[in-house]
Amino acid sequence: MPVVELGGIRTRYELVGDGPPILMFSPGGFDSSLENWTTFGRYKELGFIDALSRQYTCVVFDRRESGRSGGRLERLSWPKYVDQAAGLIDHLGLDKVHTMGGCVGCSSAALLAVAHPERVRSMVLFSPAGGVTYRAAQHMRFTQHLGFALEHGLRAVVEHAQSTTAGFSKDPRVGPWAAVLRTDEGFAERYAATSLERYRTLVSGSARMLFDRDTVPGPEPEDLQLLEVPALVVPGEDLSHTRSAARYFEECLPQAEYWDVPVVEQTPEASTARVREFLSRH
Template sequence: MHPTPDVMAVETPRRIPVGDLTVAYTDSGEGEPLILVHGGESDRGQFDALRPFLGPGIRAISYDQRDTGDTVNSDEPYTIADLGADLAGLVESLGLDKAHVLGTSFGGMVAMHAALDHPERIQSVALVATTPNRSFTGPALDRMLELEPAARRAFMLDVLISPQGQAENPALVDRARSVLTPRSDEQNTRRNNAVAAHDCLDRLAGLQMPALVVQGTDDPLIRADAAEEMAKRIPDARLELINGGRHGIATEFPHLVAGIVREFVHTHPTLQ
């Protein structure tokens, strides 16, 4: 059985200018600053289940990316590198010298670019269920991108949560559905185009901060060898595999992911 936390009631989002954006974010806890970067189908609420397991000593900050939730941006196209610059800009706008970053899936791609292009703002990086480029994706990704939004949301449940998790925990199923965020066709197109151009595989050896890679062994969207390849290329990276985990490991196994991340963050503190 998977423990189901009492998902915290999040506050009304705060808003902060970051470049030309108005970024909506949620900020809770005190201690090591940890920026939580949501996946391609989600928004900042994706991490509501993870927060209770992070424990004391961590300030958890989740935010809405462009074309997501309550963040306001123009209709101009953008790249994953642009989103990485937004992330670094958020760290600066919050008045932080550096922050730890945890990115899942699409958010992991954003975290990679932030760490590579703006290392002065990133203390450590945790890459969860993500990939350095499209070559490590399974057929489920192409199928997902072909679907209309309503069909995509239904398809994503099996991508995110294991059959055992779905059978044993109805609350988990409801939570997985709740993190899937509606977007307009134009918003989805901008995000899909950004993913299609994402490729930083050959740059990973240049990551200069502590790195953690976490992956489910049964992820139908991103193959486990993506994590193995990233851990091999990133200097001194730590690799953690979650047996039986699918793409939504931070939702299905928040206790495991949070425990791994908590220990990692406190091993590499910004606060001395």
């Protein structure tokens, strides 16, 4: 698969299909690799890439600090994820794109539209992550990781991350930079040499800035209310992908279409047909 440096960060991506481009923000939390569209949870059965690539060019990529993409030891934030996505659009020479987010990818998709509305034709927000329990779980994950790092040191974090394939969502001890620790020895050495005091600030600051509200993290509600990009919102219905998160998008986005269908009825055939129908109008 092709790899390009975007803002100094290695980014792995793939183009699947032929037609108008759809920039796909992967599901999977802190393990948002491009493969998740075909291997992760319910997305494996939904088959969006296979269905959409018949009419569109699906632009899939590893979010920074995920998969085979690189990263940087800095305070993580939603604008940094958007910078990577915008850089990929520029690299590919694309003027305007449809976007689709799954799970936490919805936050980045919406924030890209807020930051660059002239570049986004429409967005599909499928099962957005958010809610009270979701925010609490994310903060707990960062707290557990920081406790491990402060007790055992960053060299131990590196060694543990390199001894397993589990991501931050499954094993908080590996931390949000686990994927880069496994694929970039230079980064791993710089990471291990970082002072614990500096690292404490980076981790606590990342948790506070990424997950600062009890609804969909990322874009501000006032920015969403002023956004004129058409959106299709599809609800989830578990503790991480709450109906309240989807309803928040519906409430804030002036041009939102809410597909009010329970998850059990969001079959592969029905879901892909609804997404294709929406995209065809925009």
